[in-house]
Amino acid sequence: MDMIVTPTGRLKGELQALSSKNYTTRYLLVAALAEGTSTIRFPAHSEDGEAMRRCIRDLGAVVEEDDEKIVVTGFGRHPRPVKELNVGNAGAVLRFVLSIAALLPEVTFVNAYPQSLGKRPHDDLITALQGMGVEIEHHNGKLPITVKGGHPRGGKIQVSGSVSSQFLSSLLFLTPLLDEDSEIEVLHDLKSKVVIGQTLEVLAQAGIRVEASDDLMHYRVPGRQKYRAQEYTVQGDYPGSAAVLAAAAVTQSDVKLYRLTEDSKQGERAVVDVLRAMKVPLTHENGIVHVQGNGRLTAGEFDGDEFTDGVLAMVAASVFAEGTSRFYNVENLRYKECDRITDYLTELRKAGANVEEKRDEIIVHGRPEGVEGGVEIDAHFDHRVIMALTVVGLRAKNPIRIRDAHHVAKSYPQYFDHLKLLGAQVQWVE
Ligand SMILES: O=C(O)C1=C[C@@H](OP(=O)(O)O)[C@@H](O)[C@H](O)C1
Ligand SMILES: C=C(OP(=O)(O)O)C(=O)O
Incomplete structure (x- = not known):
C-alpha cells in the first residue's frame, strides 16, 4: 500500500502517544524468562511487538491478551525446543532471542525480510556466543542463523558494542540464567549506550541483579538467578512520537502528546x-x-547517538530550518532497517531537500521556503524513513507518494490515523 501525503499547513489536536516498542519487547522477554505469571499493561501493538509474542509463544510461554494487557506465563530457564523461529523484521527481537536460543539444542532463525533485516550484521553477538561455547551457523554474520546451544558457559565474556547495543542487552538477558557468574566486557565502543539504561531498568524490575560500571563498559552478573513474575506498565514511545512532534514543528500547530514522561x-x-x-x-x-x-x-548541531531512533524525524524537521544542521556520531544508522544515511538522504533529495552525508554524519542545509515534493518515495522497508518523509511531505509544495508505506506498522501502525486526527491530509492508495 502507498501513502499520498498532501501539503498541510495546520495541525491541531491531542493524542495519547503510542506505547513504547523497546519496553514492550523487553517486558515480554523477561516475563517469558520468569516461571510464574506476569501482566504487561498497555503493550505496543505493532509488528515488532507481535514478533516477540510469537517467539516467546513458540518457545513455550503461554500468552493471553485483551485490548489493554498481555498475561504471560513464562518458561523460566527452560524454553521449549523448537526448530525454527521467525522474528519478522525486528532487529531487537532477533538479537535478544538469539542468546536465549543458546539454551536449546538447535534452532534456526529464518530470513523473512531478505531486503531489510536479512542485510543487517550480527557478527559481534555471534562471536561472543561462540566464545561461550555455542556453535552457530550463519551467512557472513547474517540470517538465516542456526544456533546449536545447550549449555552456554558464563565466565569472562567479551562483546563489541561498536555496531549495536542490542548485542550487549542480549547477553545481559541470558547471563543471569547461567550456572556460572559472568563478567561482560564491552570492546571498542558502545553505540546507542542510552538504551542499555532501559535494559538495566527492566532487569532490576524483574528482580535480576547486575553490577554495571559507570561507563557501562563492564558488568558483573551473578549466575543461577531467577526472573521474578511481575506486573509491568509500558510507557509512551518517544521514537515514534518524535515524528509526530516533528510534524507539529514544521507546521502551524497546536498539538498535545500525552504519556511522554519527563x-x-x-x-x-x-x-x-x-x-x-x-x-x-x-x-x-x-x-x-x-x-x-x-x-x-x-x-543546530546534535550528537545523534543520544537519540538514535529519533534522528530521522529531527533531520526531517531540520530540512525546513534556517541555516545548516549537523547530526554527528550516527554511523550505526547504516545498520538499521535500511542504510539510514545513504538510503534516507536519497529519498530526502528526491523530495527537494539539500543534504550531504559523511560516513558518520548527516548535514542538512535548511530550506525554510519549503521543498518541491511531487515525487515518489521508496520506503526501503523502513518505518522511520516512512514517518520522516511524511513530515517532509506535509510541508512540501506538492504531494508526495510513499511507496509501501504499510511498513510503518513495524513500530507505529496508527501513525497515519494519528496524523489524520490532527488534520493532516494523508491517504492510502493501492
Ligand atoms: O535495544 C533496543 O530495543 C534497541 C536498540 C537500538 O538499536 P542499536 O543498539 O542497534 O542502535 C534501537 O535503534 C532499536 O530500535 C531498539
Ligand atoms: C532500528 C529499529 O529497530 P530494530 O533494531 O529493533 O529492528 C527501530 O525501531 O528504529
Whole structure:
C-alpha cells in the first residue's frame, strides 16, 4: 500500500502517544524468562511487538491478551525446543532471542525480510556466543542463523558494542540464567549506550541483579538467578512520537502528546530538547509535550547517538530550518532497517531537500521556503524513513507518494490515523 501525503499547513489536536516498542519487547522477554505469571499493561501493538509474542509463544510461554494487557506465563530457564523461529523484521527481537536460543539444542532463525533485516550484521553477538561455547551457523554474520546451544558457559565474556547495543542487552538477558557468574566486557565502543539504561531498568524490575560500571563498559552478573513474575506498565514511545512532534514543528500547530514522561530512560526523550534548541515553541510538563509550531526553525548541531531512533524525524524537521544542521556520531544508522544515511538522504533529495552525508554524519542545509515534493518515495522497508518523509511531505509544495508505506506498522501502525486526527491530509492508495 502507498501513502499520498498532501501539503498541510495546520495541525491541531491531542493524542495519547503510542506505547513504547523497546519496553514492550523487553517486558515480554523477561516475563517469558520468569516461571510464574506476569501482566504487561498497555503493550505496543505493532509488528515488532507481535514478533516477540510469537517467539516467546513458540518457545513455550503461554500468552493471553485483551485490548489493554498481555498475561504471560513464562518458561523460566527452560524454553521449549523448537526448530525454527521467525522474528519478522525486528532487529531487537532477533538479537535478544538469539542468546536465549543458546539454551536449546538447535534452532534456526529464518530470513523473512531478505531486503531489510536479512542485510543487517550480527557478527559481534555471534562471536561472543561462540566464545561461550555455542556453535552457530550463519551467512557472513547474517540470517538465516542456526544456533546449536545447550549449555552456554558464563565466565569472562567479551562483546563489541561498536555496531549495536542490542548485542550487549542480549547477553545481559541470558547471563543471569547461567550456572556460572559472568563478567561482560564491552570492546571498542558502545553505540546507542542510552538504551542499555532501559535494559538495566527492566532487569532490576524483574528482580535480576547486575553490577554495571559507570561507563557501562563492564558488568558483573551473578549466575543461577531467577526472573521474578511481575506486573509491568509500558510507557509512551518517544521514537515514534518524535515524528509526530516533528510534524507539529514544521507546521502551524497546536498539538498535545500525552504519556511522554519527563524522566523516561528512553534516549529519544532528547528530541524535545532538540526541537527546543531549534527554537520550536513547546512545553513539556506532567508527561505532556505541547507544541505550538509557527513553522520557523533554527538549525543546530546534535550528537545523534543520544537519540538514535529519533534522528530521522529531527533531520526531517531540520530540512525546513534556517541555516545548516549537523547530526554527528550516527554511523550505526547504516545498520538499521535500511542504510539510514545513504538510503534516507536519497529519498530526502528526491523530495527537494539539500543534504550531504559523511560516513558518520548527516548535514542538512535548511530550506525554510519549503521543498518541491511531487515525487515518489521508496520506503526501503523502513518505518522511520516512512514517518520522516511524511513530515517532509506535509510541508512540501506538492504531494508526495510513499511507496509501501504499510511498513510503518513495524513500530507505529496508527501513525497515519494519528496524523489524520490532527488534520493532516494523508491517504492510502493501492
Ligand atoms: O535495544 C533496543 O530495543 C534497541 C536498540 C537500538 O538499536 P542499536 O543498539 O542497534 O542502535 C534501537 O535503534 C532499536 O530500535 C531498539
Ligand atoms: C532500528 C529499529 O529497530 P530494530 O533494531 O529493533 O529492528 C527501530 O525501531 O528504529
